[in-house]
Amino acid sequence: MRGHTMEDLTPEQIAAAADLYGPLAHRVRELVAATVLTEVDAPDVAKALELIAEATALLQTKALDDSFGVRWNSEGKRRTWGNAVVGLRNPVAPPLEIRHADGLAFADVTLGPQYEGPPTLVHGGVIALMLDQVLGDAAVEAGVPGMTGTLTVRYRKGTPLGALRVQARVDRVEGVKTFVTGEIVVDEAVCVEAEGIFILPKEVRGLGDSPPPELLAPGD
Amino acid sequence: MRGHTMEDLTPEQIAAAADLYGPLAHRVRELVAATVLTEVDAPDVAKALELIAEATALLQTKALDDSFGVRWNSEGKRRTWGNAVVGLRNPVAPPLEIRHADGLAFADVTLGPQYEGPPTLVHGGVIALMLDQVLGDAAVEAGVPGMTGTLTVRYRKGTPLGALRVQARVDRVEGVKTFVTGEIVVDEAVCVEAEGIFILPKEVRGLGDSPPPELLAPGD
Numbered sequence: 037m038r039g040h041t042m043e044d045l046t047p048e049q050i051a052a053a054a055d056l057y058g059p060l061a062h063r064v065r066e067l068v069a070a071t072v073l074t075e076v077d078a079p080d081v082a083k084a085l086e087l088i089a090e091a092t093a094l095l096q097t098k099a100l101d102d103s104f105g106v107r108w109n110s111e112g113k114r115r116t117w118g119n120a121v122v123g124l125r126n127p128v129a130p131p132l133e134i135r136h137a138d139g140l141a142f143a144d145v146t147l148g149p150q151y152e153g154p155p156t157l158v159h160g161g162v163i164a165l166m167l168d169q170v171l172g173d174a175a176v177e178a179g180v181p182g183m184t185g186t187l188t189v190r191y192r193k194g195t196p197l198g199a200l201r202v203q204a205r206v207d208r209v210e211g212v213k214t215f216v217t218g219e220i221v222v223d224e225a226v227c228v229e230a231e232g233i234f235i236l237p238k239e240v241r242g243l244g245d246s247p248p249p250e251l252l253a254p255g256d
Numbered sequence: 257m258r259g260h261t262m263e264d265l266t267p268e269q270i271a272a273a274a275d276l277y278g279p280l281a282h283r284v285r286e287l288v289a290a291t292v293l294t295e296v297d298a299p300d301v302a303k304a305l306e307l308i309a310e311a312t313a314l315l316q317t318k319a320l321d322d323s324f325g326v327r328w329n330s331e332g333k334r335r336t337w338g339n340a341v342v343g344l345r346n347p348v349a350p351p352l353e354i355r356h357a358d359g360l361a362f363a364d365v366t367l368g369p370q371y372e373g374p375p376t377l378v379h380g381g382v383i384a385l386m387l388d389q390v391l392g393d394a395a396v397e398a399g400v401p402g403m404t405g406t407l408t409v410r411y412r413k414g415t416p417l418g419a420l421r422v423q424a425r426v427d428r429v430e431g432v433k434t435f436v437t438g439e440i441v442v443d444e445a446v447c448v449e450a451e452g453i454f455i456l457p458k459e460v461r462g463l464g465d466s467p468p469p470e471l472l473a474p475g476d
Binding site: 039056061068073078085091095103104118120123148149150155157159160183185189194 | 259260276277279280281283284286287288290291292293294295296297298300301303304305307308309310311312314315316317318319320321322323324325326338339340341343345346347348368369370371372373374375376377379380381382384385386387388389392403404405406407408409410411414417
């Protein structure tokens with residue numbers, strides 16, 4: 037499948053790559069926030085532009101052509117490091133680190149100024165972005181994965197920038213459809229509720245209990 | 257209201273600020289994409305880290321404390337430059353430039369690797385993010401603005417990374433609720449459909465035809 041790449045990497049090599057590119061993305065996230073907030077004058081902006089252009093050119097000297105996609109090693113370990121929500125090497129991603137316990141998928145995250153919509157609040161679309169990922173992940177973890185069919189988000193009240201939790205669990209499965217519910221929680225109060233319907237792609241239906249791992253992508 | 261700032265800036269000063277900080281954000285977007293795609297080795301990553309840290313520190317020498325918020329000048333001109341979708345100085349934002357014609361709000365945008373979800377496709381949550389903004393903007397433009405109450409997104413097929421259109425129009429108004437529909441279109445094919453219900457905040461109901469402009473924020 038397009039965008040799926042098999043790589044003959046050992047777990048140690050994968051860990052080394054994470055240690056190399058993860059901190060880079062983290063630094064770029066800090067730069068992103070500083071870009072939103074800065075009030076420096078033209079000479080300092082010009083100097084920053086030069087530094088940023090130099091860093092960019094350096095990183096581009098050896099690079100993938102189009103997108104990161106999903107990468108696998110021979111042990112079936114899956115890397116979605118370019119993902120816009122969970123990608124450890126994607127500076128747009130907060131990134132969410134999704135954990136699992138007792139059927140719940142959840143992530144605790146702190147959102148900075150680059151995720152603002154209404155003043156001082158998280159952008160409603162950023163909330164939908166995170167919920168799509170965590171709901172899809174809950175479906176994967178429960179063994180009933182799919183692509184997002186429908187996502188419905190109900191905003192109960194504004195979600196302040198800062199610390200929040202995104203959580204989800206599978207509600208029920210009906211044929212090829214997995215129904216997942218989730219919330220955004222701040223200080224134990226639910227700010228947003230969501231329901232997602234994730235649909236098993238036609239390509240993998242009827243493959244039995246063991247569809248090929250590359251098709252078990254989160255429903256994002 | 258918190259996060260709303262009045263500034264005594266002339267249109268010329270605002271244009272100068274856009275010319276100063278807009279290109280900075282654009283350069284950081286290029287760096288973000290390069291960070292996702294780079295395959296350079298450790299010494300080059302280390303050098304890039306240094307350059308990025310230096311640029312960040314420079315930008316932080318004079319900066320806002322928390323978030324950009326919404327800024328107004330004495331002529332009522334509104335700036336949402338920190339917004340996660342349309343913010344001209346927010347590197348997370350593509351940014352969308354929303355236009356209006358015959359009741360339609362629309363934006364043509366090209367999405368790079370930092371917006372990936374499934375391999376080679378736009379993240380479903382990024383799609384929801386853009387739709388939330390454009391649907392809300394259509395409500396504002398039609399004079400029936402609100403905060404997002406419910407957003408429903410139906411994914412018909414995958415949306416490839418690259419060029420796409422986001423579009424929306426007001427379907428109907430029922431009391432304090434504005435119903436807006438929209439789509440993601442690629443090569444004239446609809447990949448995603450959405451409906452949003454935008455609700456006029458309680459604070460501004462009953463204020464007549466002229467609620468204060470700072471409350472007419474897009475429903476994002």
